[in-house]
Amino acid sequence: MKRTLPEAVDPSLFTFAEFDENASERIGYSNYSYWRSTFQVFKKNKVALVATWILVVLLAFTFVQPLLPGQKSPTKINIDPATQMQMRNRAPDAEYWFGTNSIGQDLWARIWSGTRTSLLIGIIVGIIEMVVGIIYGALWGYVRRMDHALTEVYNVLNNIPTTIILLLMAYILRPGFRTMIIAMCVTGWLGLARFVRNQIVIIRDREYNLASRCLGTSTWRIITHNLLPYLVSVIMLQMALSIPSTIGWEVFLTYIGLGLPVSTPSLGNLVNEGRLIMMSPELRYQLIFPTIVLSIITISFYLLGNAFADASDPRNHV
Amino acid sequence: MTKYVLKRIGQSLVTLFIVVSVVFLLMRLLPVEGYFGDGYDKLTPEQRTAALQRMGLLDPWYVQLGRFYLNLAKGDLGTSIIYRRDVPVLEIIAPRIPYSVYFGVAATAIALVFGLALGIGMARKKGKTVDKVGTGYIVLVNAVPSAVYLLFIQLYLTSFFSLPLLFDRYQVKSWILPTISLSLGGMAGYAMWMRRYMVDELNKDYIKLAMSKGLPEKKIMVRHVMRNAFVPMAQYLPAAILSTISGSIYIESLYSIPGMGGLLVDVIQRQDNPMVQALVLIFSSVGIIGLFLGDILMAIFDPRIKLVKGEGSR
Numbered sequence: 001m002k003r004t005l006p007e008a009v010d011p012s013l014f015t016f017a018e019f020d021e022n023a024s025e026r027i028g029y030s031n032y033s034y035w036r037s038t039f040q041v042f043k044k045n046k047v048a049l050v051a052t053w054i055l056v057v058l059l060a061f062t063f064v065q066p067l068l069p070g071q072k073s074p075t076k077i078n079i080d081p082a083t084q085m086q087m088r089n090r091a092p093d094a095e096y097w098f099g100t101n102s103i104g105q106d107l108w109a110r111i112w113s114g115t116r117t118s119l120l121i122g123i124i125v126g127i128i129e130m131v132v133g134i135i136y137g138a139l140w141g142y143v144r145r146m147d148h149a150l151t152e153v154y155n156v157l158n159n160i161p162t163t164i165i166l167l168l169m170a171y172i173l174r175p176g177f178r179t180m181i182i183a184m185c186v187t188g189w190l191g192l193a194r195f196v197r198n199q200i201v202i203i204r205d206r207e208y209n210l211a212s213r214c215l216g217t218s219t220w221r222i223i224t225h226n227l228l229p230y231l232v233s234v235i236m237l238q239m240a241l242s243i244p245s246t247i248g249w250e251v252f253l254t255y256i257g258l259g260l261p262v263s264t265p266s267l268g269n270l271v272n273e274g275r276l277i278m279m280s281p282e283l284r285y286q287l288i289f290p291t292i293v294l295s296i297i298t299i300s301f302y303l304l305g306n307a308f309a310d311a312s313d314p315r316n317h318v
Numbered sequence: 319m320t321k322y323v324l325k326r327i328g329q330s331l332v333t334l335f336i337v338v339s340v341v342f343l344l345m346r347l348l349p350v351e352g353y354f355g356d357g358y359d360k361l362t363p364e365q366r367t368a369a370l371q372r373m374g375l376l377d378p379w380y381v382q383l384g385r386f387y388l389n390l391a392k393g394d395l396g397t398s399i400i401y402r403r404d405v406p407v408l409e410i411i412a413p414r415i416p417y418s419v420y421f422g423v424a425a426t427a428i429a430l431v432f433g434l435a436l437g438i439g440m441a442r443k444k445g446k447t448v449d450k451v452g453t454g455y456i457v458l459v460n461a462v463p464s465a466v467y468l469l470f471i472q473l474y475l476t477s478f479f480s481l482p483l484l485f486d487r488y489q490v491k492s493w494i495l496p497t498i499s500l501s502l503g504g505m506a507g508y509a510m511w512m513r514r515y516m517v518d519e520l521n522k523d524y525i526k527l528a529m530s531k532g533l534p535e536k537k538i539m540v541r542h543v544m545r546n547a548f549v550p551m552a553q554y555l556p557a558a559i560l561s562t563i564s565g566s567i568y569i570e571s572l573y574s575i576p577g578m579g580g581l582l583v584d585v586i587q588r589q590d591n592p593m594v595q596a597l598v599l600i601f602s603s604v605g606i607i608g609l610f611l612g613d614i615l616m617a618i619f620d621p622r623i624k625l626v627k628g629e630g631s632r
Binding site: 168303 | 336561571582609
């Protein structure tokens with residue numbers, strides 16, 4: 001409903017007031033904005049800024065790379081035109097920037113293709129973990145009747161080492177893209193759920209929530225509007241850290257032999273291929289190049305996630 | 319205290335029961351090739367069904383579960399099918415336990431001692447070189463997948479210090495690198511938590527009071543800061559034990575150590591279902607026991623838990 005000044009009031013009688021710092025001090029006015037303060041604290045962290053830029057450039061490049069001119073296919077086996085032989089284990093040169101692997105595929109193209117696969121897994125797993133973790137944690141913390149049952153489920157999953165659950169899932173289901181995602185999602189949400197629960201238990205009985213409940217606000221609305229905004233920082237941290245950890249688990253599962261098929265390049269596959277031939281020093285570039293790209297990605301995400309978690313914690317705002 | 323321990327034991331047993339049952343039932347979903355060995359392709363579907371019937375795998379799940387618990391009570395975990403045909407699983411696992419126990423205990427001890435020392439050093443010299451180097455180490459270990467940096471440690475440090483590449487029980491030198499590798503993750507975790515808690519504690523008012531009344535710094539550190547910081551550290555111990563278990567699976571396989579972790583990788587690759595099942599159950603039980611011990615330790619370290627129970631002298 002739009003309100004207009006009554007005709008009788010003469011607008012010329014009113015003027016806009018200038019912003020006066022002294023006066024605002026007296027009435028306790030604050031122009032504090034959560035997101036602006038978060039951003040300001042984040043900007044002060046130089047390491048995190050560098051990590052952010054590296055990530056932006058790297059991610060942009062990863063997705064643009066196949067569209068650039070002169071790129072080779074990551075799965076094509078290159079044949080030497082002179083000898084009609086596969087160009088196996090060719091050291092890095094002007095034609096093959098990162099060399100070729102043991103069956104003559106271009107390592108440069110495979111690394112970027114593998115990065116895309118691994119990032120995709122990381123992002124999907126991260127999103128699922130976030131959704132499951134938040135919903136589970138919110139119900140666990142807020143709905144008292146479910147507390148006991150949900151605690152039991154948490155205890156059972158949390159008591160088994162993550163590696164074991166991962167191995168079990170990957171072993172029971174057939175190795176593949178979907179299996180990998182399911183296996184990683186089974187345990188990934190536990191930490192987030194526990195944190196969300198603890199926070200919600202702390203803030204659910206504060207006065208403003210009591211007031212909300214008395215006014216008849218629905219549980220769903222209290223959770224989404226009154227409680228979850230407190231948890232933004234942890235949720236973002238979890239999101240950022242799930243990418244390095246999924247990449248790590250993927251390398252591990254591939255090592256065990258439960259990873260993606262070799263025909264799908266992924267960072268795990270590339271590291272594992274490199275590991276198989278690491279004993280000959282002149283071929284080690286096949287292990288080292290994927291590792292460098294992988295490490296840059298995981299370290300950047302880790303630094304970024306931690307810096308953002310620090311910055312979004314209101315206690316660190318001045 | 320006794321009441322708390324008893325209650326916690328009961329809770330662990332219930333969890334153990336649920337975990338074992340769930341894992342056992344999940345195992346029923348395994349690919350059936352794992353029950354046949356090399357001959358799988360040669361058998362007709364009827365022969366396969368007959369063989370599964372003979373092993374009791376076509377019975378309803380509750381019958382299988384009941385039989386499993388009966389056998390477990392007799393100390394029977396089944397027999398291997400592929401890894402070493404018809405040999406009882408326990409017979410295969412038993413000689414491997416000492417290796418896993420040694421590496422697990424040694425690595426946890428090293429991680430605890432050096433991790434706490436590093437964390438304390440970092441907190442006392444906050445912002446100085448020690449702190450920066452330590453932070454770099456923690457970031458590296460946490461961010462880079464362990465599957466990657468452990469591989470590089472094996473590849474480069476063995477040749478750098480001219481240590482043997484694979485484990486050999488008669489060669490003491492070959493024990494060094496796996497033990498250290500296994501402790502790296504836990505060490506970083508301990509250092510990180512210890513530093514964080516010490517920094518938090520140092521900013522508290524009672525420490526400022528102690529300082530302003532002229533208590534020597536050493537006394538403040540030992541009497542106040544560290545005592546309080548140990549409580550959350552005890553809480554972290556179970557997580558460290560769990561991560562050591564996980565780490566041992568990779569490291570034992572990497573260095574060909576004849577322990578249980580390396581065995582698990584082996585039998586997964588060869589798809590030997592009874593072996594996988596037995597090892598998964600053992601590892602899960604170790605995890606539950608680890609968490610249980612961590613909770614008990616915390617109750618011992620934390621005077622407040624005793625006070626609530628109305629016991630203790632403090």
